[in-house]
Amino acid sequence: MAACDPADGWSAWPAPAKLNLFLRIPRRRADGYHELQTVFRLLDWGDTIHLRLRDDGAIRRIGASAAGVAEAEDLVVRAAHLLQKEVKVAQGVDISVEKRIPSGAGFGGGSSDAATVLRALDRLWGVSLGVERLAALGLELGADVPVFVHGHNAWAEGVGERLTPLSLPPAWYVLVDPGVHAATAALFQAPELTRNAPPATISDFVSGAGLGNAFEPVLRRREPAVEAAFVALARIGTPRLTGSGSGCFVEFATREDAGAALADLPSGLRAWVAAGASRSPLLDALEAAVIGGAWVGDG
Template structure:
């Protein structure tokens, strides 16, 4: 069986510029991968079937699953007669704003590129991934990127300053469509994406912390007081900067001191189960 790592992502900035004619939103984001990852196992089948299983009972195992869609798309596009058994070993919490489904699809694309000997480039895989979901192209590349369009136009940038990332996900479900639907673009405070890009380029940790921003955060905070509590608790416990990732409900804190990481994690564990302390990965994926 071929195993592929599928890391989660966080948004250091997430800005929504306007609603497009195709009903997507025009966005501008700075994203980076973190060392919280699912593991995707792929094994060749001779019967042409796509069979998917997951260690998390709440993950769909049919055509609703992005990894399943990725395999079907490659199979149809390149007229592959072989099938695949896909095993998703979940570590990333689902519906968390961490691109769990998208990164599973991206890892499936990268893995099947090897298993089915397609010899596609990362750029070609990212283009295919864009047909599945807006976050899939970034997850194909990994590393750190400036994303525009509906999120599928990816420009690689330098790795951020090294630090710890503490994540906490409350037990609430968040609908991305509902959060975008509740957004009033005439009232939001837009993050300064250019300042964030400059902070990363100059490896300036304090400036990176200062420029964190997510226009979706206020919408989610109004709907889910649990997210407000986690954000407040993280700030009081000593995180250098705190932000919600994606449409939520996961909140992350940046911390440059390992001693403070333990204190923050312990404080959060009394409030919610899904708490993680990880590092940023920073580096792009390489083709096997």
């Protein structure tokens, strides 16, 4: 990532990671898409998006993508073009991504990065499009983008876009990245994927019912690294898969318990501790933003 000095006009915006605390597929729709049920838990850890406004209307990505994605296909670039086209703004932007969230692991990095670009540029360009319209634009980029635009933990249905905000208790997570880039489209086509799970309710989730993740058995059979991560995490608690990626996690009630459990894991695992967030840190950044010398609230 290039140096992004605020003195050179750069601003910095958080793009938090997420966990799916469960993921269920009640049915496959006639259009080929799958109806999902899940709970999104936002984390107080993730990427940072750096933005610098341009007067010439150009949208540029500064630096290469960590995942090797071409600039024109990068979700952050597509998000900026989409908003620019929607509101017909004359300004452009330089975008640099400080990447921490591993790609293809189910932690939502690309979707969160795109959502942060939408919300931050809405503020920096003085657009004030509104959260609902920004979320609708985000859905054009990916099913997980709207929850990051809204910035709240949520029960989700549909393809992930029908959101009901949830208040979740404080929690800390030991996260593991097995290093496998899971191909979501291929996993959705897996013949062994369960697509007819009985629909769950919010009450089921709140009661602590083990709702599971439909992709877990598929990935554990197909990817030895994912199975090895589950075996290692089983030493410290009950491991779960996030999203359709390869990332795994175990939940703890306190930071101290999570830290002690992390210390018990084999040294070869890429593992770390992250806190659950009560809401997206992006909302805090938006509320504190100073634009043009004046404080601007989140509204």
